[in-house]
Amino acid sequence: MWRLTVAQMRRSIARLVAVGIAIALGTGFVTATFVTTSTIEQTALAAARAGVGDPDLVVQPPTYETLDDTQIAAIEGIDGVAAVQPVGSSWRDVTAGGLTSAVAFSPVSPDERLGQVTLLEGAAPAGTGEIALPASVASRFGVGVGDDVTILASTWTGDADTVRPSQQLVVSGLTSDGSGLGFGMPLGLASRDLLKAWQVEDDWSSWQGATLVLAPGADPATVEAAIVAAVPDVTLMSGEDFARNQAAQFTGGVSVFRGLILAFAAVALAVAGIVIANTFTVLVAQRTRTLALLRCVGATPRQVRRSVRLEALVLGIIASIAGILLGLGLGQAVLSILRAVNDGVPLPAAVPVDGWTILVPLVAGVLVTVISASGAARLATRVAPLAALRPVDAPAAEGRTGRRATPRVVTGWVLTIGGVAAMVGAMAWSRANPGGAFELALLLGVLGGIVTLIGVVLAAITIVPAAIRLLGRAAGALGGPAQRLAATNSVRNPGRTTSTATALIVGVSLVTMMATGATTARVQLTQMLDEQLAVDVTVTAPTGTTLTADTIAGIQGVDGVVDSLVLDGTNAEVTSDSGTISAAVWRVAEPGSLGSVVRTADDGWPREYAAFADGWVVPKDGSITLGDASEVPTGLLGGLPDFTVLLDSEAWGHTGLTADTSAIWLALAPDANPVAVSQAIEDVVSRTVDAGAPAPIVAGGAVERAGYTQIIDTLLIVVVGLLGVAVVIALIGVANTLALSVVERRRENALLRALGLTRGQLRWALATEGVLLALVGALVGIVLGLAFGWIGSSLLLGVAGASVPLVVPWSTIGAVVLVALVSGVLASVLPARGAVRVPPVVALAS
């Protein structure tokens, strides 16, 4: 049987390669997932190791407690301890060249095995006159080794108008970014003495722990006992254990992430399964005569079945191995690029490969292939020996069937209707009981979605041919004879057409669902963020100071700032129904222009109130008392900075307060990059305010808002990309089906050519057929995906009974349709090349 199977495979090599690519894409996907997550875990471990150095012991205080200098000194005094490095850092603002940056400084390590930070250049700081800066900060400041920088204390020592303490220090060295326990947070270095001085200044002296090395020949057990005796309640572990613990905390989410991506990989493999089942069925059909001949000369049905199974097994193994190599290669390529780009991150040189990385995709790929081919194997046993004796005849048309109520179709429709009912029920339920039984409703909705998808796949034979007929009629009416021919051809084999389109339906519906969900969430989130973070950027002078005209003009001139509102006011005690609190009270000179910077006040001064306040000051519309004014009618305005009261000029006059502070609120252009604009504003502020003077604070919702929407967009791109693999596999199926049709219709196409069909018309007919097939799969998938996406997001996002708008992700839908059109044409290119090569004379062969 082996030799026969190999011979059969060799004859169908082109077909098998195409299916093999589908399998390889799926298994490559699984491999890449394992490689990526393992790399993240390894990198985290390496970073944790780098952060802790190579100590003999790590001393950790109990949770929520710290070690103080006395305890560190006690450990240092123990016999057998060679050196101790306290773990911790102090924050200081560093300024140079008019720019300011906050940097965390760690102590210089007393032993090279305890180093946490790598020096790139220069030397470690000694004494209280030197520091080492992170290279990125130094390069932003434009300073190098030997230059001076100013360090500002983190607190003011007296009243607001006194100057912030500062000191001039020399840069002794530059440290690398991205290493250490902070996982990428830049760390500077300062001597223990300097840090002690700062800790006194901050009135804070404590360490998160300590690392130590033993003196040569010291007995670890004795030292450990001595440490526990000197500093009770501490935990001792080896450096390696500590690093593993740290890494595990960081990568706890990685396994969840891996599970999620593997779910997408499973979808891709399921789609590959449909393509495999399809192709093997046709391979068996094409081999009917060979199989019949085998049966004639004595092969048992079992042998025939085993031959097909063996073929699937061989294909599965080869394709899976190819996929694994593909995944490894891809992972390695990405890793090499990342290593070249990221200096400080301790990425491994080669992708980590363990047993699972190879075993899981191999087993999954082989199983999917063999199981998917089992239907075809069964079909092969049904070939009658007599079939070998029948003349090769024209393939009979399947007739106008496809509407038969087979058990499969009935089950499909029952499941579809049941699934839709479950989803609708879940929605109604969550509407009726807002907040209650959220998980149950969601579970019911997800279950309904899965059942619906299975139902549609089963019932697709009644949907897809009808849709193709409809679309084909339109194409035929618009196009020429080639299009009409394609319209007729594409529904001749309803079974094959349907399963080809089904593979596409699954992939496209999931892509559309995710896009719909993400777009809905984005719209919802934007609304929510508008209400919570209504002001893009605020620049507030420290209490008791005002912004200079230079600062204001500079800020207004920053690229990306479209509107601004200058406010003046002071801090005051404000009393409302819910009590008295201290708030920033601002006078709004031009109430009508409030809407230009506060999103929730888009009508200007929105209502007939003398004052507006945020939710911390007034829980609802009411009145407040402040200064000399009492019972000021006040509206609640969402999204204002916390503890803010806005007054119109008249109300301000009644309060008798004196304005001693000023601020400017800004609206950014919708297309501006909020991070860059905020940075530019900070630079303006640093430039226009004297170093050492209290600096105005730059805050606002724009950066935060951009961060959230960026997370959603990034997630969407990743998920669509992952599911896109399933769509690509399905499109391979389209090309496969077209190629098979060309083989089957060899004589038919030759007849058409003899009767006057030009090569161009034949090419066009095949392209149209491919487009019809891909388009119908895409359209049905889009409809399903929209429904899933809408129902899913209203279940997920409409928790509080809020209505969720139905958002159509036009860009994704447009992209899907375009991909379907283009790939439908592309899928026909190779089959068409084969088809036009068949000489018309073939039609005459008897």
Place this chain on the structure above:
Amino acid sequence: MNDAHVPPRPGALPTATSQTGTAATAPAAGVSPTGTPPAAVRALDLSKVYGTGEAAVRALDHADVAFGSGEFTAIMGASGSGKSTLLHLLAGLDSPTTGRVVLGDTDLTLLDDDALTLLRRARIGFVFQSFNLLPMFTAEQNILLPLELAGRRVDAATRAWFDQLVGILGLRDRLTHLPSELSGGQQQRVAIARALLTRPDVVFADEPTGNLDSRSGAEVLDLLRTSVRELGQTVVMVTHDSAAAAYADRVVLVADGRIAGDLRRPTPETVQAHLDALREAALTSPTTAQVR
């Protein structure tokens, strides 16, 4: 049957014939007053070699023959004699190694694939031994296929011609049937209707009765003869059945890639006699008449 429906045959080229007949007989009925019908299609010094070197097979060897317009000609020969190759070349389905094929006043050997395809669509009709019809189209759709391919609408005149053909061929009740629902004879009649629909210069038939029982075969041959006699159609038919050949006005015999005989007003007996003579000749000089 009214000849007014038949467009004038193109006959621009001189009508000099180049028959190398061994038994020139009186012209068939319905030819031009000059005695020889104008040629609808001619093969000029036509050769076709398949393969190269040792494996080269000369299927056609400097064949010269003309087929009269409005005539029913049968091409006969043993299998491997080159008769099918001759038909393929005459119909523009294949290109010759050397020599020319002239349809009316068009030299087919000068045309590229697209031009040849358009020419087949407009000026040539086909009836094959089997697999004449597209399985997914009804009989009517199959008959109208040449117009469909040309992207032409079915106008009133064409519709009338279609109705007339369907009437003659007895297909009126079968128009909505798929090929799989038709008998072999009915399928061949659909193919004849399709071939005649565009009133082509020549209808080529390749063993049109090969797959039929004798009664259906006779019916099909009768219809082909009717299309010549009453509609003025030119028909060239390849067959190896001398009874079928006897329906033709003229029989051209092919042997060993060459024109080996030309017989007018054939009967089954005269055709058989010629075939026997050819076989005899092949047996006495096997080197020149080997069976391929």
